[in-house]
Amino acid sequence: MSVTTSNSYNTLSTLTAGGKSYRFHSLQAFEQNSGLDISRLPYSLKILLENLLRREDGVVVKREDIEAVARWDASAEPDKELQFMPARILLQDFTGVPAVADLAAMRSALARLGGSPSHINPMQPADLIIDHSVQVDLYGTTGALWGNSSIEFERNHERYQFLRWGQSAFRNFSVVPPATGICHQVNLEYLSQVAMVAKTGEEDWVFPDTLVGTDSHTTMINGLGVVGWGVGGIEAEAAMLGQPCSMLIPQVVGFRLTGALAPGATATDLVLTVTQMLRKKGVVGKFVEFFGPGAASLNIADRATIGNMAPEYGATIGVFPVDGQTTEYLRLTGRGDIVPLVEAYYQQQKLWHDVNQPDPSYSDILELDLAQVEPSLAGPMRPMDRVNLKEVRGSFRKQLITLRSHDAARVDKETMSRWLGEGGAPVTVAPELMEHPDKSLGALGHCVPVRQPDGTAYNLCHGSVVIAAITSCTNTSNPSVMIGAGLLARNAVRRGLQVRPWVKTSLAPGSKVVTDYLAAAGLTPYLEALRFHLVGYGCTTCIGNSGPLAEHISGAVVKGDLAVAAVLSGNRNFEGRINSHVRANYLASPPLVVAYALAGNVNIDLTLDAIGTDPNGDPVYLKDIWPNEQEVAQLVQSCVHAESFSRNYADVFQGDEQWMALQVPTGELYQWQEGSSYIKEPPFFADLTRGPQPVQDVKEARVLALLGDSITTDHISPAGSIAKDSPAGRYLISLGIQPKEFNSYGARRGNHEVMVRGTFANTRIRNQLVPGVEGGVTKCFVGNGKGNGQMSIFDAAEKYRAAGVPLIVIAGKEYGTGSSRDWAAKGTKLLGVRAVIAESFERIHRSNLVGMGVLPLQFLPGENPATLRLDGTESFDLEGLSEVAPGQQLQVNYRNVDGAQGSFTVQVRIDTTNELDYYRHGGILPFVLRQFLK
Template identity: 65%
Template sequence: MSTSTPSHNSFNTAKTLKLGKKQQYHYHSLAELGESGYDMERLPFSIKILLENLLRREDGATVTKEDIEAVIHWQAEAEPDKEIFFMPARVLLQDFTGVPAVADLAAMRAAVQQLGGKAAQINPFTPADLVIDHSVQVDHYGSAGAFGLNAKLEFQRNRERYEFLKWGQQAFDNFHVVPPDSGIVHQVNLEHLAPLAMTAEIDGEQWVYPDTVIGTDSHTTMINGLGVLGWGVGGIEAEAALLGQPSSMLIPQVVGFKLSGDLPAGVTATDLVLAVTERLRQVGVVGKFVEFFGPGLSQLGLADRATIANMAPEYGATCGIFPVDEKTMEYMRLTGRDERAALAEAYFHAQGLWFDPSQPEPHYSQVVEFDLGTVEPSLAGPSRPQDRVNLSDVRNSFRQALAQQLEREGKEVDATQRERWLGEGGNVTLAPELEHIDGNIKDNNVFKLCAPVRQPDGTTYNLCHGSVVIAAITSCTNTSNPAVLMAAGLLARNAVKRGLQTKPWVKTSLAPGSKVVTDYLIRAGLMPYLEGLRFHLAGYGCTTCIGNSGPLPDHISAAVRDTDLAVAAVLSGNRNFEGRINPQVKANYLASPPLVVAYALAGNLNMDLTKDPLGIDPNGEPVYLQDIWPDKSEVDEVIRQHVSSEEFKRVYSNIFNGDESWRGLAAPEGELFQWHNDSTYIKEPPFFHDMSPEPPGLADIQGARVLVKLGDSVTTDHISPAGAIAEESAAGQYLIQQGVKPQDFNSYGARRGNHEVMVRGTFANIRLRNQLAPGTEGGMTRLLPDGAQMTIYDAAQQYQQQGTPLIVLGGTEYGTGSSRDWAAKGTLLLGVKAVIAQSYERIHRSNLVGMGVLPLQFQNGDNADKLGLSGEERFDIVGLENLEPAQTLTVKATADDGKVTEFQVRNRIDTAKELEYVRHGGILPYVLRQAITS
């Protein structure tokens, strides 16, 4: 890409890097700042990357000399209060978030033309890659034909979306699409797309600078494992970056995570990341950078680092970055990027960005020390990734959660039976499905543990509370890591040789992050053993972790539904929120790939895999987990023999070409997309309809009603679900009215290009508990003041007809989870003007701002319950015409009897730039008006 460089160079840092005899690159030297007397050694790696970003972009307006000085003099302990503008080198998209982003860009082109501009003014300025990876579902599994059948269904369901993305590929510059069935966005980014050292032609000269990236998926942070600074943002912010708008941010605090020691035998990278997640959640790192350092760094290969970096959203950090060192270069060469590695190594050495353990440690806002030797085999669940559970405690974890759930549902639980279930007296030595006496269960009690099931082939068994009905090796978290994939294959081999089989009620699947994974599993001779346990390839993409687990078999589904069983899923993913994995599965545990295989063999969470046998071999002997767990030395040897750079080079040599189905797509052409009114997948977004050339500004909110009153830890999955669309839901009824059959609904994620579906799906998660509609789950509320119960969408429509503004009341960690732009877009389209919560997840707060919705935060330890707010009051929020960033506002809540409750909230529009976005009605109208005026 050729561009022009800002003319300012206040610190005289422009230098030249020579590589070999002919190659020469210009760059802005951090080492030159050190020579000028500035203390560069005290700055963390990540802060240095931010500093270089500003040095290169200094123009006296967006980036000033004062901005650069503020980063040079970064104060570790200072609370963030200085705004800077970060411009990523790249933007990364996946198709769930990418389709609405491309739709918004297409709609902006039409709007610009209508307002007198040229459509081509709306064009990506920043290079962008979109990987189609979130649409494949596990409809078929456990057979050699599963992958082909799932891929065929994927194209049938998503043809409109894929044609639209193919149109975007030809219509927009700097925009590339990785076709479906190629891999998971983060793994493709890690293994191929990321250059580590970015190059560009600027004013006819070659420049080099650090690769940086923002992505429309929370787990964009996976690339931090490679030393690339990047994080997840909402689709709205990503679209702005595509159009050349920098990201407004406060100079962050940086938590140093000091690693020491060695991982014990039998412990995996998954166990490590669950322990790190738990520890950092306890520390509290929301809104902060986390940077890993210390002597233990040398014990972690790049794939292990990427596993830890991937889960930064789960521990709450903006990013979890590792510095560049020899391990980084080894991985670059392994993955076929030798030339990139040579440039990167020279550049990072020249910049003083190379990790040298002999150098003084940087200053950090806080240092957390962590001994790798303390890590134990673990899972996380049953509904949050930060809730780590030792392998030996999984049984009790599930039973406690089940008891709490039953009590929450108001079901009577006899105290004696509860003790039998939760205490030692209820323990079992084999899964309860196997404990038959004349067809009955020995330990049957008030919990109604089990229900008889007959499979189509005549096999009978009892399905029980805790039965593992889904076991999935999936998600970018682990499938980028050969150590845990090979361990899963070796454990499968050992299990098959002992005569074990997975239980018949378990839906098994293997969905790797790239085709390299299946290549090395086949080369190592391990794929037949995984297939022998029904872990056949189901697809290359984000399946179970995103909610694309597909339906349970009919006989399983019926048993779960008819007897209200609390069945379980075990997956090697990073997300396990309520209602996400499968609507019928109530307990979801994250685990390493080998433990996923182990639980498929065991078949139930009501086992202690450190003590109880996984099953009985043909000789009648019990087989324990330790009997089949592979030795680390064998895992390392198999990796050494069968994971090679040739595989990476071959797989990625034609990554943008796609298969025959993709190449055969007949995509439309032209600058403007021709919208089809009858489409149920792609509709013109309404955000620019009747947009005025001038911004509307802000006005006071008066007489607002509460649409939804929520508790703590409400996720973006609760606000905007990504999984199955229920037939009886508002979105399901809309699709039926459009002539779509329920079997063709697809998922909410796949329908994100249709705002009519998405607004009806907002606050429609089946596990959402709206306190305004007690005793209900799902998208229900009461229309005030009469209190009639109806869907949230229907109530919002009636409020809008009345001209009544709406607000949402929330608790702590509001909007945690995925960087889901529709959680903010849907909130806006429902008519919500403001959200008042105790605290916000970083990305969702930014997304609300990006859509022009006010994020307000309770002060002084207040929350809705402490203030006695029922949610039935009318709310006034005044002073918005002269709003300032982080301003304290007074809210008045007036009850029907006239009682007024006043309380303070902090405006969480944190920066002047964000305030400008809100005054324009959101970041997209702001960018559109900027395009017209420029």
């Protein structure tokens, strides 16, 4: 822990709690001694202020930095840089494996350069939770958990051996083994202490728990009052190695909540509403704080649901201050022993929230009456696209028309208007089971006959729900919605309903506590009766680990070019993410996931249409089986208790027999295996010199990809399954690996050869250099000014590399939206991309690009490739790169194919002096490594 050496404001104080004394830096003393009134400073900025007071050294943290936070101007545009040092780091295994690989590679590089490898260790506590590797291969059976776990170990034993080596080789580094839970739920239920304690010499210090994590949904911990957010693996590695997180003091938006949720509305509906409101408002790069009587009444599970989706509404954090709900939750989750310290510290620091105290000053304020929240879903391809439950049918039909525009053109206006309308006769059976689909719609009403191996026959249609998954930290951390799902299942079974045979069902909770309370409530048998068997404890469908669809389902989808659907209780539904065969993906509460599995299609209105028929042939409606709020509350009260949390987390780092049986390498240097297809030494330090070389200008660069708006990190970073005919697939086959052994891109993140071949390889990405085509393809202009024929982006990059041609990427708004995937930046770097020019960047990806030495440049307001008439066939020059400064403007010169020249001005999106250092060193990790050499 960093301790102040300056103490300019004489804030060093002593606190007594639980019979023990602790040293801390007092915000009250700062206010008194500085003469600055911080009483109306937002909660999150007070946390940053304490962080600076504790670390003031006159070099990294100066008096003026501290006063800049204390004098925060709510209306000012962010322009003051500060250095924030989190108390700890959280990693999941997809991003954690390459992080550990980079640390191991840094040890190897340090040894080659004559340094001491043992100096490379996390300097802040770092916890890695293995939660992203389990895949839903088996489902709908009591053996699914054991079977999927066994397959997981078979696929990933080499990665797990590597992580166990890291656990023993590095100090301050712990690993939570597989089949424990999702990192954010484990963080919420166990890891977070709210008030951190650390020993320096003979003294115990207390300070706020803060963190950064290598998953964008690290913000789930904001529900507990902990300030933390997602960063790329690159930035997290630097923080682990003692580098502060450079940031501009943000604007803080207040979100006032009043009232209470109406019957039928869930925390999921609330967060989808909040997400839509904040996305519309525009809060990218800002902090959001929730306050008001409605916020005070929300329990921690509901708050965590809202905090979790901060990346979806674009904010850096979405935080609730610490209050009585916080300490009540700590007691509930078996951490009652830390409550006296939490209460004493936060009250002493005036960080404890009281609804009777004056509201903080905010940059802007939004307001929501909770009673106005309606049952909702979000989709079919973005989490901010909320639709009321009654409007889902219309939402899907509009998406279908977009996808099938050539067929829609043949449908008369009257039929189309009727089809798009929300009126009409109610549907009493799933469209798949109708004898005569609406033939007037032609291909828009298309169905494909299917016969399963067991003889079951039905039609598979547009809108058929082929995946229904209760998954993701967002909702499985919330007992109310999980018990609600179990009660809806019970009510459905009692009415004789069954899940449709074409639906792949799964239950993947975020911790073992969930299955404890579902069993205690007597709801497990009903979920299993509807084939919602436990498939694993981890992040599954939400990150693309939904597993393959049955062959008779995927075959029918391909044969009929069907737009089928997934309904999941997750936080991400971007194109191509959930399953490559699924075109429409909707986020929903766990009860609605069960409801859509029963209905079997999103092309119906669940507020009007029957969800199914009972054994007597009578229609059953959603309102007939919807859980009673009072019963939900009673079961939460009686079945969720501290003993379950204490028992399940008692030996959280130990692991099961499979984990303990792994053969683990030893030694401070990792012995890289030449033949490994999972773990290879990263190339980022291969030719590292003791000092940085001047940044070279970019001359005659070509465009590797010309992209539109909302290009997500899912579009850029390798994710999901590996196609056998893709560059990555061909590479693995060349190693003698069969397609059935490919595993996923996520599992092979420790092998840069696989990952660079999968960068920009998403099946739904659209590169405007090859209009009308989906997938990771481009044109190459080596040796042909008009562009060679269509080829993969990786193959084109290799041709450019061989010819010595630098590359750029051009894109529209919100470039890099989505998960904090470090390989979106690493892969970009390894493809030879020197700069990305976009209309705007999502926060984490912009930072990651800088962290890899790739220059982010932003078009000036009102300009974009269309207004500048850029079509991607030009060559570009970027000059003066060795002299760039944060926030400056830069001229870009270009030449058309016919030789005509032009130029335009861009904003350099290196935002801080720290980032400038990283860029000049070729990335944040070379910068850190060179500091160790000093």
